[in-house]
Amino acid sequence: MEQKLQELKMRLAEAADLDAAAALLTWDQSTYMPPGGALARARQLATLTRLYHERFTDPAVGRLLDDLRPYEESLPYDSDDASLVRVTRREFERMTRIPSDFLGDFYQHSSSAYQAWTQAHKENDFQRMIPFLEKTLELSRRLANFFPGYQHIADPLIDFADYGMKASALRQLFATLRQHLSPLVLAIAAQPPIDDSCLFKRYPEERQLAFGSAVIRRMGYDFDRGRQDKTHHPFTTKFSLGDVRITTRVQENYLGDALFSTIHEAGHAIYEQGIPMAFEGTTLAGGTSSGVHESQSRLFENIVGRSRSFWHYYYPSLQDMFPEQLREVPEEAFYAAINKVTPSFIRTDADEVTYNLHIILRFDLELDLLEGRLEVKDLPRAWHERFDQDLGLVVPDDARGVMQDVHWFGGWIGGVFQGYTLGNLLSAQFLEAALQAHPEIPGEISQGQFGTLHAWLKENIYQHGRKFTEPELVQRVTGEPIRVEPFIQYLHQKYDALYHLNT
Numbered sequence: 389m390e391q392k393l394q395e396l397k398m399r400l401a402e403a404a405d406l407d408a409a410a411a412l413l414t415w416d417q418s419t420y421m422p423p424g425g426a427l428a429r430a431r432q433l434a435t436l437t438r439l440y441h442e443r444f445t446d447p448a449v450g451r452l453l454d455d456l457r458p459y460e461e462s463l464p465y466d467s468d469d470a471s472l473v474r475v476t477r478r479e480f481e482r483m484t485r486i487p488s489d490f491l492g493d494f495y496q497h498s499s500s501a502y503q504a505w506t507q508a509h510k511e512n513d514f515q516r517m518i519p520f521l522e523k524t525l526e527l528s529r530r531l532a533n534f535f536p537g538y539q540h541i542a543d544p545l546i547d548f549a550d551y552g553m554k555a556s557a558l559r560q561l562f563a564t565l566r567q568h569l570s571p572l573v574l575a576i577a578a579q580p581p582i583d584d585s586c587l588f589k590r591y592p593e594e595r596q597l598a599f600g601s602a603v604i605r606r607m608g609y610d611f612d613r614g615r616q617d618k619t620h621h622p623f624t625t626k627f628s629l630g631d632v633r634i635t636t637r638v639q640e641n642y643l644g645d646a647l648f649s650t651i652h653e654a655g656h657a658i659y660e661q662g663i664p665m666a667f668e669g670t671t672l673a674g675g676t677s678s679g680v681h682e683s684q685s686r687l688f689e690n691i692v693g694r695s696r697s698f699w700h701y702y703y704p705s706l707q708d709m710f711p712e713q714l715r716e717v718p719e720e721a722f723y724a725a726i727n728k729v730t731p732s733f734i735r736t737d738a739d740e741v742t743y744n745l746h747i748i749l750r751f752d753l754e755l756d757l758l759e760g761r762l763e764v765k766d767l768p769r770a771w772h773e774r775f776d777q778d779l780g781l782v783v784p785d786d787a788r789g790v791m792q793d794v795h796w797f798g799g800w801i802g803g804v805f806q807g808y809t810l811g812n813l814l815s816a817q818f819l820e821a822a823l824q825a826h827p828e829i830p831g832e833i834s835q836g837q838f839g840t841l842h843a844w845l846k847e848n849i850y851q852h853g854r855k856f857t858e859p860e861l862v863q864r865v866t867g868e869p870i871r872v873e874p875f876i877q878y879l880h881q882k883y884d885a886l887y888h889l890n891t
């Protein structure tokens with residue numbers, strides 16, 4: 389058995405090497421590659437991705453997994469070896485059930501849909517996208533049907549990102565959240581707006597980057613096992629557990645972009661850097677799901693990075709860094725500015741109160757499309773109605789409505805959006821558990837100390853890598869399933885005071 393396990397690990401490590409090489413090429417493509425490299429890079433990535441898929445789905449891997457089943461069953465569920473075999477089997481089945489011809493057809497379709505979208509989005513022409521989206525919907529349904537036995541057709545699609553979460557449970561969870569959020573958003577919108585003009589002065593790039601780096605270093609991002617570069621759409625990537633990189637972008641006339649995207653990506657990266665080296669090269673070496681990953685980025689970006697205690701410590705050094713811009717701005721005014729709530733059309737510009745309404749709208753529409761209750765041609769109408777109901781805004785056009793996100797136009801319909809809102813819910817639920825164990829955490833943060841929080845996250849979340857599914861991990865860490873209450877409570881505590889609401 390020992391020998392078979394070693395062979396499995398060796399094969400996984402080879403596959404992981406190919407995957408890491410592809411990730412490095414993608415990172416380079418988004419940071420330093422000259423435009424002339426685009427054509428060859430697409431081909432190189434396709435080659436590496438194909439080789440990775442071939443390695444991982446080699447029938448020999450399937451035989452090893454079968455042979456190792458008795459060994460797996462003889463071990464405790466949470467042991468490293470049993471988890472490695474279990475998680476690898478899940479991946480192996482997922483990858484072998486989808487025929488490669490089908491995937492080839494899909495990639496071809498999605499790349500032409502994406503091309504069409506870049507133009508149609510500019511011209512606000514949803515009509516042109518209808519045939520593309522209809523085909524995407526059909527292919528998404530076929531993808532789900534490679535995994536028969538589901539309760540809801542979206543379940544297999546959700547499994548790709550948030551394994552074990554069910555559409556029916558999410559629909560309920562999100563409906564409860566929406567009932568709480570919508571009145572809060574409307575109550576805030578009725579208050580006088582917060583003045584956030586202090587964020588829109590000229591902030592030189594070099595100093596913005598220096599400040600961001602200093603913050604994330606203290607939070608626990610290890611620059612000896614990572615680095616930061618500039619890009620258009622910030623992301624985190626990993627080539628090994630010893631090389632987890634982040635990217636950011638800087639707007640010199642807006643302080644909020646680089647700082648908070650840096651903290652956000654660092655939250656993702658600190659998670660990956662905290663995974664045990666013993667998992668390197670295996671299927672356990674990563675964050676467990678899109679929702680749990682997003683909980684780590686949101687925890688650092690919003691709950692910590694936009695908190696009073698955090699700025700109590702950091703604001704004086706930010707003022708020192710930008711004396712002309714901030715000398716006359718009191719700490720309280722700055723804190724209010726970075727937490728301003730404004731209902732807006734664009735998801736990626738949304739604040740932490742309105743953000744989830746953008747996601748829930750998309751999630752519900754995805755389910756309606758997959759269930760056949762909504763036709764593609766009626767999507768804009770459904771979008772407008774819902775937007776007006778939830779955010780009190782009339783969407784002026786489809787470019788700022790249903791066509792704003794690339795997700796449906798360059799990928800699947802279904803299983804795409806739930807992770808963002810799960811991340812917000814979990815960030816508050818995890819922090820609640822951390823505070824129960826360590827009520828001193830906010831006090832430490834106001835001294836610029838993140839050690840206790842970081843150690844708790846490492847002990848309870850990072851050290852497991854992908855051992856546990858999202859529902860298993862949440863149950864283990866908090867003793868309960870995913871709940872909306874901690875997040876709602878967090879929002880009320882913060883925003884009732886900021887906007888003088890009596891809710």
Ligand code: ZN
Nearest residue numbers: 652656682685
């Ligand atoms: Zn993220």
